[in-house]
Amino acid sequence: MLKSVAAVETAITDPIDLSALDAIVEPYLGKKEMVIPVLQVIQDHYGYLPRPAIEVVSRLMYIPLSSLYGVATFYSQFKLKPRGRYIIRVCKGTACHIQGSPKIAERIEAILGVQSGETTDDLKFTLEEVACIGACALAPVIMVNDNPHGRLTPDKVKAVLDSYE
Amino acid sequence: MYEKHLMICGATGCISSGSQSVEEALIEELEKHKIRDKYRLVMAGCPGFCEVGPIIVVYPDEVFYCRLKPKDMAELVVKHLVGGEIVEHLLYKGPDVDAPARFFDTIPFYTKQKLKVLRNSGLIDPESIDEYIMRGGYSAFTRALDLEPPAICAEIKAAGLRGRGGAGFSTGLKWELALQAPAVKKYVVCNADEGDPGAFMDRSILEGDPHAILEGMLICGCAIGADEGYVYCRAEYPLAIKRLKTAIKQAEEYGLLGQNILASGFNFKIKIKEGAGAFVCGEETALLASIEGKRGMPRPRPPFPAQAGLFGKPTTINNVETLANIPLILKEGGVAEFSAIGTEGSKGTKVFALAGKIRNTGLCEVPMGITIREIIYDVGGGIKGGRAFKAVQAGGPSGGCIPAELLDLPIDYDSLNQAGAIMGSGGLVVMDERNCMVDLAQYFLSFTQKESCGKCIPCREGTKRMLEILNRITEGEGKPKDLDTLDELAHSIKDSSLCGLGQTCPNPVLSTIRYFRTEYEEHINEQYCRSGVCKALFHYRIDQERCTGCTACSRACPVNAITGVKKEAHQIIQESCTRCGSCIEKCPQDCIMITPVGRKADVSN
Numbered sequence: 001m002l003k004s005v006a007a008v009e010t011a012i013t014d015p016i017d018l019s020a021l022d023a024i025v026e027p028y029l030g031k032k033e034m035v036i037p038v039l040q041v042i043q044d045h046y047g048y049l050p051r052p053a054i055e056v057v058s059r060l061m062y063i064p065l066s067s068l069y070g071v072a073t074f075y076s077q078f079k080l081k082p083r084g085r086y087i088i089r090v091c092k093g094t095a096c097h098i099q100g101s102p103k104i105a106e107r108i109e110a111i112l113g114v115q116s117g118e119t120t121d122d123l124k125f126t127l128e129e130v131a132c133i134g135a136c137a138l139a140p141v142i143m144v145n146d147n148p149h150g151r152l153t154p155d156k157v158k159a160v161l162d163s164y165e
Numbered sequence: 166m167y168e169k170h171l172m173i174c175g176a177t178g179c180i181s182s183g184s185q186s187v188e189e190a191l192i193e194e195l196e197k198h199k200i201r202d203k204y205r206l207v208m209a210g211c212p213g214f215c216e217v218g219p220i221i222v223v224y225p226d227e228v229f230y231c232r233l234k235p236k237d238m239a240e241l242v243v244k245h246l247v248g249g250e251i252v253e254h255l256l257y258k259g260p261d262v263d264a265p266a267r268f269f270d271t272i273p274f275y276t277k278q279k280l281k282v283l284r285n286s287g288l289i290d291p292e293s294i295d296e297y298i299m300r301g302g303y304s305a306f307t308r309a310l311d312l313e314p315p316a317i318c319a320e321i322k323a324a325g326l327r328g329r330g331g332a333g334f335s336t337g338l339k340w341e342l343a344l345q346a347p348a349v350k351k352y353v354v355c356n357a358d359e360g361d362p363g364a365f366m367d368r369s370i371l372e373g374d375p376h377a378i379l380e381g382m383l384i385c386g387c388a389i390g391a392d393e394g395y396v397y398c399r400a401e402y403p404l405a406i407k408r409l410k411t412a413i414k415q416a417e418e419y420g421l422l423g424q425n426i427l428a429s430g431f432n433f434k435i436k437i438k439e440g441a442g443a444f445v446c447g448e449e450t451a452l453l454a455s456i457e458g459k460r461g462m463p464r465p466r467p468p469f470p471a472q473a474g475l476f477g478k479p480t481t482i483n484n485v486e487t488l489a490n491i492p493l494i495l496k497e498g499g500v501a502e503f504s505a506i507g508t509e510g511s512k513g514t515k516v517f518a519l520a521g522k523i524r525n526t527g528l529c530e531v532p533m534g535i536t537i538r539e540i541i542y543d544v545g546g547g548i549k550g551g552r553a554f555k556a557v558q559a560g561g562p563s564g565g566c567i568p569a570e571l572l573d574l575p576i577d578y579d580s581l582n583q584a585g586a587i588m589g590s591g592g593l594v595v596m597d598e599r600n601c602m603v604d605l606a607q608y609f610l611s612f613t614q615k616e617s618c619g620k621c622i623p624c625r626e627g628t629k630r631m632l633e634i635l636n637r638i639t640e641g642e643g644k645p646k647d648l649d650t651l652d653e654l655a656h657s658i659k660d661s662s663l664c665g666l667g668q669t670c671p672n673p674v675l676s677t678i679r680y681f682r683t684e685y686e687e688h689i690n691e692q693y694c695r696s697g698v699c700k701a702l703f704h705y706r707i708d709q710e711r712c713t714g715c716t717a718c719s720r721a722c723p724v725n726a727i728t729g730v731k732k733e734a735h736q737i738i739q740e741s742c743t744r745c746g747s748c749i750e751k752c753p754q755d756c757i758m759i760t761p762v763g764r765k766a767d768v769s770n
Contacts, residue, residue, distance in 0.1 A: 032458055033456070033457050033458040033476075034458060035458035035459075036438075036439070036441050036455065036458055037438075037439070039441075040400070040439065040441065070460055071458070071459070071460055074443060074460040074461065074462075074618075075440075075441035075442050075443050075461070076441075076442035076443065077400055077440075077441040077442035078441060078442075092362065092612075093362035093363050093520075094362045094363035094520070094521070094558060094561065094592070094594040094608070094609075095362075095363045095520035095521050095526075095594055097362075097608050098521055098522065098594065098596055098600045098605070099521070099522070100746070103745055103746060106745070107723075107745075130401065131360060131362050131401075131442075131444065131612070132360075132361070132362035132363060132364070132365075132401075133177075133401060134177055134178070134364075134365035134368050134401075134402070135177055135178050135181040135215075136178075136215070136363055136365060136518065136520035136521075136526055137178050137182075137215030137216050137218065137520070137526035137527060138178070138181050138182065138215075139520065139521075139526075141181070148180075148181040150181055150182070153747075153750065154723070154745060154746075154747055155721065155723075155747060
């Protein structure tokens with residue numbers, strides 16, 4: 001059942017290394033209900049969902065590309081574009097909102113020159129919003145990759161961003 | 166044997182406050198004194214008091230240390246562990262206690278609480294099944310194995326447990342329906358997709374006491390005749406997922422999950438499915454679609470999941486907190502104990518997440534029927550910074566706000582519904598006079614509008630239209646008939662949406678109009694936001710009489726919109742001001758006023 005990735009790869013011009021996909025998809029073959037876990041593993045591997053990789057999944061798992069695209073665009077966790085080295089997630093939870101997270105987001109946007117969902121040209125930072133990270137005691141909070149920065153004020157934002165090389 | 170057990174809060178809140186570096190410093194100090202093996206360190210579950218994290222509780226002394234820094238560890242080791250003396254300055258201090266408080270029961274945050282669901286959280290090592298068993302864990306399940314399925318459902322019904330996820334449906338009845346469904350294959354699903362912004366109780370239960378959820382699911386499996394369970398958990402909760410995986414593995418090793426459990430002939434296995442970030446997946450039929458690997462969109466009911474749920478089989482879906490209550494009810498004498506707490510229509514306790522402008526942010530478990538005032542002022546310690554209480558938002562984007570005049574409302578399903586709010590999952594976000602209620606309504610609606618899956622028209626289009634109107638109002642373009650239009654739209658959406666998301670999403674708008682109509686009218690008719698939130702609807706002005714010219718504001722201003730000579734009253738250049746609020750935070754005199762656009766008189770500060 002497992003088709004060779006190499007054969008599929010010849011049809012794709014994008015220079016993305018697809019060699020890991022065989023092993024990634026293998027445990028899920030024939031399990032269509034495992035689409036979301038497969039995409040999660042692929043996103044962990046590449047940092048986003050590259051189209052060539054999704055095409056391979058479609059062929060290996062016999063799922064139409066359109067269905068995979070439907071699932072990938074439905075869930076906010078999945079990203080179809082490459083992202084920066086540092087993912088800044090501004091918590092938009094209620095506790096953060098009423099304690100000034102819009103002002104924090106505005107300041108970050110002003111410093112980096114990008115809007116939410118965008119990545120800086122040097123691929124250093126990607127700015128995102130997250131519904132709630134559950135650290136309400138520290139509101140307003142942002143996460144830079146896995147590091148939370150809490151009790152922020154707009155004035156503290158620059159120092160936080162500067163601490164990432 | 167260990168001399169002492171040190172429980173370090175290892176839940177997300179305290180980790181965010183730095184509990185891991187505190188733990189590292191503690192280990193370093195213990196090794197320095199070569200006494201590492203005398204003490205047992207546990208990254209434990211959440212004791213609830215996130216505000217004062219990181220927290221360490223020393224047992225058996227039961228001393229509660231808080232707001233710890235890595236540098237405090239040297240003193241804690243030398244003075245307390247070696248010297249046996251309590252380190253006074255690391256104890257809880259606050260305006261609500263006269264002297265530093267040593268124990269849980271002397272800290273006001275804990276005195277009105279009734280820890281049932283959170284009984285183990287922070288007390289046991291969440292990664293040890295033995296500790297859960299030592300606290301009576303899995304005994305309710307072994308009792309359930311000896312009972313007939315209808316008897317289990319009857320006990321849950323008799324206890325009066327209602328679903329803790331939001332709607333408050335009778336859990337016993339739900340189980341009975343699944344039991345009566347004729348099918349060989351059935352499923353139990355735990356809804357751990359806690360998507361309400363500002364709610365984190367399910368996460369804390371999963372992180373602090375994961376075996377309680379497994380036991381609840383096992384009992385449900387016995388009751389309805391299912392042999393497989395799924396936990397559907399948000400991917401944003403990596404620690405909860407890790408702890409659940411550990412717990413499942415341990416239960417399998419102990420023969421509490423798997424084939425022929427405890428030689429009873431009962432089989433049960435549990436799998437974890439991670440969500441991928443979609444609020445609508447908290448709705449049961451959307452959640453099931455997501456487990457099946459599809460876009461998480463709801464479908465019309467009937468058939469209800471109890472008849473045709475996951476993969477078309479009868480399925481019982483329960484929320485995390487509901488399942489955590491099950492072992493308490495099924496243990497010997499549990500029904501009477503459970504139903505002795507609470508009110509006529511709402512039995513037991515409820516866990517709330519306190520957040521917002523409240524002094525004691527964190528997690529609390531209180532008996533049903535307690536008043537909002539008691540939660541906010543006795544448990545929560547009142548409003549931060551001494552400002553006036555304005556409202557509390559209960560139930561997140563599906564709920565409503567409760568104003569100051571209803572502070573004595575008892576917390577139970579029916580009273581909250583009557584007030585236009587809902588129990589929801591239990592998030593309580595407190596607001597003060599600096600929060601604008603129109604902005605709050607707009608915030609929730611922009612959330613639900615974004616999260617609307619788009620399947621049914623009332624929700625997809627209706628939320629969009631309501632949001633457009635609210636955007637207009639917050640930008641000063643509101644029209645007098647907007648409030649009537651909002652009301653009409655809200656009721657159409659409530660009546661005709663397919664699932665719970667659409668049916669409840671107008672609630673924040675309806676309840677803020679109901680209790681804060683004047684604020685809406687000020688926005689529309691006077692172009693004025695008295696809370697200083699909606700930027701187009703106010704100016705900042707410096708009170709020339711009171712300004713001392715300290716320059717704190719002009720130094721804080723990121724756009725140089727404040728001018729003035731040192732020791733003389735300063736001025737704001739309105740054309741340059743972006744109303745970011747940096748100055749008002751810094752002013753030591755509180756002399757920066759929020760004034761209506763185009764009006765000279767000061768109204769409030």
